[in-house]
Amino acid sequence: MDDAARARDAAREALADVEPEQLREALDSRIGDAAVTPGVLALVTARALEPEVDLGDVADRAAGVQLIYEGLRLTRTVAREEPWVTAPTAAADIDADMEILAADVLVSRGFSLLACTDAARPAVDVVRAFGRDQTLRDREDADAETAAALDRNLEVxxxxxxxxxxxxxxxxxxxxxLLAYARDLAADCDGEFPPAGSALPEATADRIADISERAVSATDR
Incomplete structure (x- = not known):
């Protein structure tokens, strides 16, 4: 199984018990269409640092990262499109409400997967940073360039x-x-990730391993 399929399957499994069925199907469809770049990078990082790692043990973390990203990305989309204003009909209101509910479920399930890991606090920081960025973005004096930069912070x-x-x-x-390298990988993204294979260079794993080795060597001096 390749990394993209592993990350996608783990994310879908984490949502398998969501009710009602209509919401679960909407979530499953969204994960099926998503570029799972964040989840893939989590798997690639673990394997780069420990080549013999059982990726099945890392899949839940990859899914947690992916679900949090998808939930925040959906929140950002709804906030930008403002469907309650642009299409003020009963059907549009229901669709918009469903998207907000889906976003909440995605983020909460992502948190549940990372809750007992060392990534739990960084995950909280991501959500807080997103809230701050979107608040700043919505200020009346935020120009288009500033707004776009604040939006791109989510991918970073x-x-x-x-x-x-x-x-x-x-x-x-x-x-x-290593964090700086992750920021470099996200630098060319404009609003969302391209497919994982396009967003992650073939040398990603080698670069991560090299960064880790140099960090360890510096610590041992």
Missing amino acids: DALELAVVAGATAVGGDTPEE
Whole structure:
């Protein structure tokens, strides 16, 4: 099973008991269409630091990162489109309410998967940062360039969380250089991630391993 399929399947499994069925189907469809780049990066990071790791043991962390990102991304989309204003009909209101409920479920399930891990606090930080960024974005004096930069912070934060989740899954640290590399990976994203294979260079695992080795060597001096 490749990393994208593993991350996607784990995310779907975490949502399998959601009721009612209409909501579960909407969530499953959203995960099926998602670029699972954050989840994939968590898996790639864990394997880069510990080549013999059982990725089945890391899948829940990857799913947690992915679900939090998807929930916040959906929240951002609804906030930008304002469906209650742009399409003020009963059907549009119901659809918008369903999307807000879906976003809440995605984030809460993501948190539940990371709650007992070393990625729990960073996950909370991601959500708090998202709230601050969106508040600043909605200020009347925020120009288009500033608003776009604030929106893009979500992709940056999601990949930082991914490397933290992957590294701590194998008992590794997350040096600043590794976080900086995650930020570099997100730098070219505009609003959302392209498919995982496009967003993550083939050398990603080697780069992560190299960063970790240099961090360990520096600590041993």
